Amino acid sequence: MSQHTVDIRDEPTACQWSSQGLRLNYLDWGNAQAPLLLLLHGNGDHARSWDATAQRLRNHWHVITPDWRGHGDSQWSPDGAYFTSYFVMELADLMEHLNAQAASIVAHSFGGVVALRYAAMFPERVQQLVIVDGHGPSADARQRWAEEGDVARTRNWIEKRRLIAARPTRVLPSLEHAAKRFMQDNKRLSHANAERLAQHAVKAVNGGFAWKRDPLTRVFAPEDFTQETGEVWRHVTAPTLFLYAEDSWKFTPAVRQLEAHFAKAQGFVFESAGHWLHHDQFDQFIGVVTDFLSPPTDS
Template identity: 40%
Template sequence: MMAEPADRFYESQGLRLHYVDWGNEAAPPLILVHGGLDHCRNWDAIARELQPHFHIIAPDLRGHGDSEWAKGSSYSLTDHVYDLSRLMRFTELQDAPIVGHSLGGMISLAYAGTYPDRISRLAVLDGAFLSSSQPAPIHEQMSRWIDQLDRIGERDPSAFRTIEQAAQRLSTRNKRLTPELALHLARHGVRQDTDGLYRWKFDHYQRARAPYRLSPDDHIALWSRITCPTLLMWGSESFLPDPEAAGLLSHFKHATLEKVVGAGHWLHHDRLDEVLALLRRFLGAPQPVQAQ
């Protein structure tokens, strides 16, 4: 078992992108894709448990963690799908199962719909949803986006005197985080600048909603092409709607839904043991031996 994963880098669209490699190269591959404004080390608890059975790769999305930021804030879903395709090619893991959380789940779903033959299994943690509202007229989308970019460019990003302060900020976003986990996420989520203060590693320009997003029909068209077994997980206390109640399962060929009670958006932080058990069963990994 590796105490810490190895840092690796690859290139996509001229960006130097980072991923961690948990070793065990002789085992079957497994790719873990984090969500928005997050980083690859948020998977550590899952990766450590599954590492004996899989060769785990966990990328930092562009503009996140230790990956480069995109010049000109190019963070569309399709850009992320391209980066994932480059990672799969670079690591030669073409038939890997993928587990994605939130934005990482949306990226993985779009990739699996684009290349159904390149992915063997797909698990999505709170990342399958469709916007039910009608899009605003395009001139409103354009002006809103321009205003968002202006505001982001004018504001000073949050700064913290200590990593502990950053951990406290994370705990306000997710009340279920243990102090240890909040500190772990903060330690890998901030970097210290020359003024001695700590700031988040992610690029704040990702918060802008560009007017060239995929439509709900585009997502449905991609989902309906996915041929591999698909597991959707949803936290009963998530801010996203219940995929079953929203009728999303009808858009998939082979999807099952598991509802995790007492979990919010970050299911793998809120109910780690349950999520791990579901992933082990879905991925065909042995369950741990229970102590007598």
């Protein structure tokens, strides 16, 4: 397992863009004259999860790391609107805000779902794609949903949202408690990295700290993943690299069959890594991504 150290002196610039009435946060890592590279985090994560990756890639890329709505330092949706299409719209608005004709994208987990949809809708705007354990719901999840049925799933979604909205804000007594939560979710995460991730995942409140993330983001609507299909993916024209984690709950050998839906796809499986493979095997991850990404040159 490779560990990485983030140089906290090397801080990005915090910026904002607007989408659908929300004020959203992104980090600009400089080198604005270089080709644009977006690093997209997953559900429940935040932009600072990419710090080490951004620091390693910023010499050759103009790296931007956004916080999705309801995450990090971006605003929460006042009506709890956390549907996949809203996130795709945010990505489209970010591209317009940056005045970008095209970009390369590295995206983790749910961020990969958003990136793939965007690349299908706007193939001319995406030059290269790296999808980090982010191809959509697992086969087991889809099977459970099919067995549950649409009516029961929708009712459960309503009931879960009501329960979450009625709960008081959970207060953590210290940053150490937040760090321990990260380490519970990812057994391979070092204590130093857990502390760093926790620092950017919580905000100070009376009595301690609270998660920045809107708890309603935890509940996906039944309709959210209807477009994760070969019919949509066939519109993606960018060269696409799928990175899989051998120990992720998402991975089975059969999942690699999805690569056949893409015009230019390849895959790589990381051993001794879970869902957060870019933390678990950082050096190998950076090597594979760097070998794949090619900054476009003027012809």
